[in-house]
Amino acid sequence: MKSYRILAVSALCCGLLLWTAAEAPAQAVVKVGNILPLSGPSASVGLQNKQAQDMAVQEINDAGGIKSLGGAKIQMLYADSESKPEKGVAEAERFINTEKVHILTGAWNSAVSYPVSAVAERYQIPFLVPVSVADKITEQGFKYVFRIAAKDSWWTRDQFAFLKDLQAEFNTKVSTLAFVYENGDWGKGFAEGWKKHAQAGGYKVVLDEPYPSTATDLSPVVQKIKRANPDVLLLTSNAADAILLTNTMAEYKVKPKAIIASGGGHADPSYLKAAGKNARHLFDIVEWETDVNKPGAKETNEKFKKLFGYNLTGESVDAYAAMYVLADALERAASTDPKAIRDALAKTRLTKGPAMIVGYDAIEFDESGQNKHAALVMVQVNDLGKGLERITVWPKASRRAGYKPVFPIP
């Protein structure tokens, strides 16, 4: 037993030695500390983020690195947050103090990014946040936090704007709404936005129902939806409960005029597979869809799919674009000094290059560090003869050519 242990330890040491030897820099490197949930409940999305960023970094390095820094390569360092705020903070401190990173990125979970942003601000290390959407992250008056994705409140705003346009387009009136959402920070945040917009829009809310995401049976919730009989149902769900809700609603024949979901579980690649035809006609809000009408988007997605076996998601596109935003800032800063990188990031105005596979036309940060151009699209799940797919329907300018949304659901 003991000899095994010694063997294992020595093997590990050898591995570490080899690893450090291989990483010995031949030239200047830019160290990027990346905190992601690589195990625990968000492991699958954490991995999707990592793979998108790895692909971008590989492309940047292969194209000659950062030219204004003599071809310096970007070196990614990863830390696992396990979706835990305290773990994320500890890793951020380690990255800054021990690894001496020049910039931080991550951390997917809003609950982790929020405290990490305070650490970054304290040490004056720029923190580039691709996807954590909680409003408060960029509303602390910090100078070192930059976010690519649209914030929380924009999501609910756009869901209601879409609902309004939908009624006008199909001349069908929607008067009652039901809100069903997971009982976490994310779901409750959305519900608050919904309530505000529903009041402003003159809708009647017939059901306001949080549920535990860990529920093993959602038929009681589905029964409540059925009995409340809303015109439109708004959902915020994680993956397991999204699948369970969709299937249970089909069983109980719950058919509102439209179901509008909020990304998250409904955007998880395994959702469509597991919910199958029951997911048909669902509307979902996302940052990006594979059918987006932008040059290079298709090729990038194909390259990604070939490497990792699944499509890019809105979140992975933000993560991918973030690396090009960083490369652009480094190029202009011509320095690895965190202060100089920060100033360059603040002056970002990226309108071309691979990052422009995003659904909008420029990446530019406002005073608070929020990407002010970030926009969202609505998609509808439908089967056009090639299996279920997500089809962009809103804003109308981005709608897939020739597609007419199905509303109300037959």
Place this chain on the structure above:
Amino acid sequence: MIYLLEDAINGILMGSIYGLAALGLTLIFGVLKVINFAHGSLLMVGMYAAYWAVLLTGAHPYLALVIVLPLMFAFGYLLQAVVIQPIFKAEREVREPITVIIVTTGVWYILDNLALLVFGPQYRNIQDNPLRGKMIEAGEMLISVPKLWGFCAALVTAALVWLFLQKTRMGRAVRATSLDRDAASLQGINPYRIYNIAFGLGTAVAGVAGVALVPFYNVFPTVGVLFDIKCFIIVVLGGLGSIGGALLGGMIIGVIESVGPQFMTATWTEAIVYGLFLGFLFLRPSGLFGVKYDW
């Protein structure tokens, strides 16, 4: 009124499946006197076994039992014989060795992460099976067919386990060991073999629960965790080691979860379930059918 009846029926059906999941836990505890923290993971293994059996053969989900039952029994038997038994032997003097609990926790982590490695984090379910999405329409009421099957499976399994324990020689040996390990071994019963069999049996029952869940539930690596806590509450409610108690405890929880949300938000029913759990721990720690005084 009709709504209440509909919800109560759904609660009883779903609850009996919770009870079925908890049955294996209570069985293993009754004999080994240790809480098996890996029980949820065993349920997860059972669900994956059922999932693959149905997917690859295309058979009726309950026909998968032919494969799942022996597989799960062997898995549980070997798990106990190879991993847990050495600890029992090392702690021979202790009646309820705490270290075994730690070992089962380790087994839980290893199984869940192995599943994550092998099958990936995706959520899976079987799209085309004869039970999926079927509903019985009784007037205005809708009753889920796969849950009804689960209910029957729970009753049949509980009856068979009870018959096995009461009527067979092996069952008597199991009961003897659970009453007094030393006295049983004086009668020529090898307690370690009985432990293996009890663990195998408990795992096989978790396999039945897996088969019952697969037609309408998702399979993913951490699915066991969702049921784990429920199983513990049910077992305490029904009385540790009691078969009928597990079923009844499951149904009580099922009915609370199903009827409760009609009067409050769904998140509150969780609080009620935990409140009930605490209440039982204070007032009747032996549960509904548990023995008041430990042997």
